[in-house]
Amino acid sequence: MRLKGKTAIVTGAGSGIGEASARVFVKEGAQVAVIDWDESHGKRVADELGDRAFFMKADVAKQSDMDAMANATLERxxxxxxxxxxxxxxxxxxxHETAESEWDRVMAVNSKGIYCASKAVLPHMIGKKAGCIINMASGVSVLGLAQRAAYTASKGAVYALTRAMQVDYCRFGIRVNSIVPGTIYTPFVEGYLQRHYADNMEKAVENLKKRQLSGxxxxxxxxxxAALYLASDEAKYVYGSGLVVDGGFSAGKIFD
Ligand SMILES: NC(=O)c1ccc[n+]([C@@H]2O[C@H](COP(=O)([O-])OP(=O)(O)OC[C@H]3O[C@@H](n4cnc5c(N)ncnc54)[C@H](O)[C@@H]3O)[C@@H](O)[C@H]2O)c1
Structure with a gap:
């Protein structure tokens, strides 16, 4: 019960990492607002979590949706x-292969989404002089990966913004940290593999596994x-960090 009595908002909680985080947060005693723009997935997760969760359909890149999300969470x-x-x-x-519309879409969700959601909740956290914000960065925030121009730009912004936010909000008792994951097997990665390696998924997964020291x-x-740790009081001295959870992807390479 490391989050007993706490209230959390998890965006993108209808799938993958967000879903797992909402489940862990509830299991550890928190009440959770399950936010996703995909209604069927988000509702399913909230229904399964019971009374200590509710679902709200919202787009993180729309300020009006994020204001409504903060208000609904405070009301509930x-x-x-x-x-x-x-x-x-x-x-x-x-x-040069990335269409302007794609660039704008990725930056809107991955980077501006953090601006909109944080802007909506910060007045409340500032008012009570306490809070914890966790931003989802990526291994590509710090290490180049082929064919990821827009995604890398969007996640680099998250990594840098985390530190800027931390400097501004530490005086209000608010901790702001990011998580820097490696390759996590979720629908996000599965969809990528299906689009690009449909004829040999098994081989593609094996190749991906080899990139990590963990194999x-x-x-x-x-x-x-990792999110649970950052959200808990155990991380009360963790400020502005990028917590790497990548099976050793960024630590080094094994040559054999
Ligand atoms: N899976 C990985 O290997 C990996 C690695 C590094 C970082 N990440 C990051 O982790 C986060 C979660 O990824 P995942 O793998 O769980 O993906 P996922 O696709 O399984 O889940 C993402 C969820 O976000 C929701 N979503 C997308 N855009 C939204 C919007 N505008 N408003 C509201 N909800 C929206 C989707 O509907 C989906 O339910 C992402 O930010 C991703 O960039 C993932």
Whole structure:
């Protein structure tokens, strides 16, 4: 019960890492607003979580949706202690191959989404001089990966913004950290593999596994437990960090 009595908002909680995080947060005693723009997925998760969760359909890139999300959470639970800015979309391609509309879509969800959601909850956290914001970065925030121009730009912004937010809000007792995952097997990665390696998914997964020192892909729970740590009081001295959870992807390479 590491989050007993706390209230959390998890964006993109209808699938993958967000879903696992909402489940872990509830299991650890929190009340959770399950936010997703996909109604069927988000509703299913909230229904399964029971009384300590509710679903709201919202687009993180729309300020009016995020204001409504903050108001609905305050109305239902009376407080917002934790905001997990997890929602995100992927995009494959070099810069010159990326259509302007794709660039705008990825930056809108992955980067502006954090601005909109945080802007909506910060007045409440500032008012009570306490809060915890967790932003979803990525291994590509710090390490180049082929064919990820827009996605990398959007996640680099998240990584940098986390520190800027931390500097501004530490005086209000608000901690702001990011998580830097490696490859986590979720519908996000599965969809990518199906689009690009439909004829040999098994081989593609094996190749992905070899990139990590662990020799495995991460699970949504691996990231959910990192989010739990950052959200809990155990992380009360963790400020402005980028918590790497990547099976050793960024630590080094094995040559054999
Ligand atoms: N899976 C990985 O390997 C990996 C690695 C690094 C970072 N990440 C990041 O982790 C986060 C979650 O990824 P995942 O793998 O669980 O993906 P996922 O596709 O399984 O889940 C993402 C969820 O976000 C929701 N969403 C997308 N855009 C939204 C919007 N505008 N408003 C509200 N909801 C929206 C989707 O409907 C979906 O339910 C993303 O930010 C992703 O970039 C994932």
């Amino acid at each position: 639970f009376g407080a917002i202690d934790i905001l997990f800015n997890n929602a995100g979309v992927s995009c494959v391609g070099t810069l 495995t892909l991460g699970t949504p729970e691996d990231i959910a437990y």
